[in-house]
Amino acid sequence: MAEAATQEIGLFNRREFLRLGFWAATALAAAEIGGAALVFFWPKLKAGAFGGEVNIGTLEEILPQLPMDAVPLYFREARFYLSHVEDGLLALYRKCTHLGCVVPWNYEEDQFHCPCHSSLFNRKGEWQGGPAPRPMDLMGIDIRNGEIWVDTGEISQRTAYVPSQAVPI
Amino acid sequence: MAFLPVPLRDLPREINRRIRNSRAWKSFFRSGYPDNRKDQAQIVIGNVFLHLHPVKVPTNAIRITYTYCLGGISFLLFLILTITGVLLMFYYVPSVERAYNDIQALSTTVAFGQLMRNLHRWAAHGMVLSVFLHMMRVFYTGAYKPPREFNWVIGVTLLFVTFGMSYTGYLLPWDQLGIWAITIGLGFAGYTPFFGEQAKQLIFGALEINQDSLLRFYVLHVIGLPLVAAVLMSVHFWRIRRDGGISTPL
Structure with a gap:
């Protein structure tokens, strides 16, 4: 594991910030797809059937x-x-x-x-x-x-x- | 903040360090981050997915105007078709009573159903086009020449499998367009020399398009042909490496 020898400014250095940004964007996209999948799979109860x-x-x-x-x-x-x-x-x-x-x-x-x-x-x-x-x-x-x-x-x-x-x- | 093991400003780094030193992480990734050429090559060779791919690709071979990325586009479309196709399978029953209504329901009442259906449709048209253009590119750049001639054969087979997936999918909505298009195909099969009648019955499961034909086409469309395509694609990619890497412009 090679640590980047960069100047420490605040919580993150540039590489860590970009990496965090990448994972945050990935998590956001995954959450969107997960939410869409939930809506897609949610059953439509037919009118007149049990449950409605x-x-x-x-x-x-x-x-x-x-x-x-x-x-x-x-x-x-x-x-x-x-x-x-x-x-x-x-x-x-x-x-x-x-x-x-x-x-x-x-x-x-x-x-x-x-x-x-x-x-x-x-x-x-x-x-x-x-x-x-x-x-x-x-x-x-x-x-x-x-x-x-x-x-x-x-x-x-x-x-x-x-x-x-x-x-x- | 006495309950924190490290000062707040070091917390992200500390979390990162603990995750990477955890037993689960190490068992999953085994080696550390590859920061030199040798380790990077080792990882490409050792990874089950990446090992199909050449470790090194000449820069001038991936010039966009040389490959136009047509093989990659075809593969991407295949992945899109697999994912959207599996999603469509949750709402589609291959029966003559239900198929048409299921497709109508998919387009009108299922959330994102129309989106998935259109993605599947356009990716399918796109894949037929991109596979054909890929073959043209390989032909015009002479990339089929020895030692790559067998990969050309696999490629042509993949082209026909692509046509097969496109054709079998055409019947599934069970609308007039599909039924009569497939009926024309039934007529074609009848002109097979010597055993036309038998070919017709074997492929379509009947003497005219009916429930048995629909089921045959469905099974071929969702598992038979994609499975053949996936196996052939693996060999197709792997042979690029085995045949000395991607061809390069002269």
Whole structure:
């Protein structure tokens, strides 16, 4: 390693300053490319797919299929059940709050019955039995101009059912 | 500033010294900075990338009006095509249902997608041109003459591989332009003496351009031909050194 025998002025001599400048410019260019790569690779969530706000139809379309206390409607692509209870509509995230299995509706038992460890939930997603530590998680429902929008990117946990969780119709 | 091991003004130098004396640095670079001709030559010979290149190049041989840097430009374009091509592969599926829409999505919704696609397109056109001009330069300067005649053969092969990469890439957007251009090529292949029909089916995977043709062209375009090109290029560069260095103007 040959040290340049140059006059010492301030923090750097000329060679060190130029070298630092070279590395700083290289780091800047690398950061730009890295940032651009991040933007390039960032996925565009398709409208209507899981992770974004999903329009599942108008109230006039949905309600005839889903009278109060009917079997919850399953939206497979958006990964939730739409349930109609006495206080309004609930969007129940299908993932079991125990270990994350997909919870199906059990028609014979008339409740959600997780196939993995038999966690049980009712129409409101309330815990009925099994190892699940809390009720089923909720997605936000917004009714705009009679159309039902479910925000599948906004999943909230809860400890119990309260009527304000349901969206009145 | 008592917590600093050295005065502040010596800090950059101290950091530099510690990095260069670190075990990781030394294991990576092994030797120090080459500040004399002998060490510099040693590093070019010993480095896996640099060893393809001659240790010394005559000054008059790299005069811009002698080589026009056409071989170097071709290689640079190949590198650009590799990088942009890999990026395009993240958003392109070689299926007749998806290919056209994927390209449209690349151009309209993917950030920098249009930039990557156009870089790939123009670099591809540029590479065909620069490889051809490089061959012309080598011909007119007589650089193909012994002992370099075999490198000329490799070069001509590389020209055809370049044409192949350009041609196979033409079909991938799955637009009318590409499909009918490749259909013309399908007709050409049919005129091969003695085994025209067989050549057609072998190259295009079908009797008309369809999903099988698209997949064949895709695989050839993204891995088959570039791999052949990369190997041939390594030999092409290495032979410049083996054949006595770059040719010089008379």
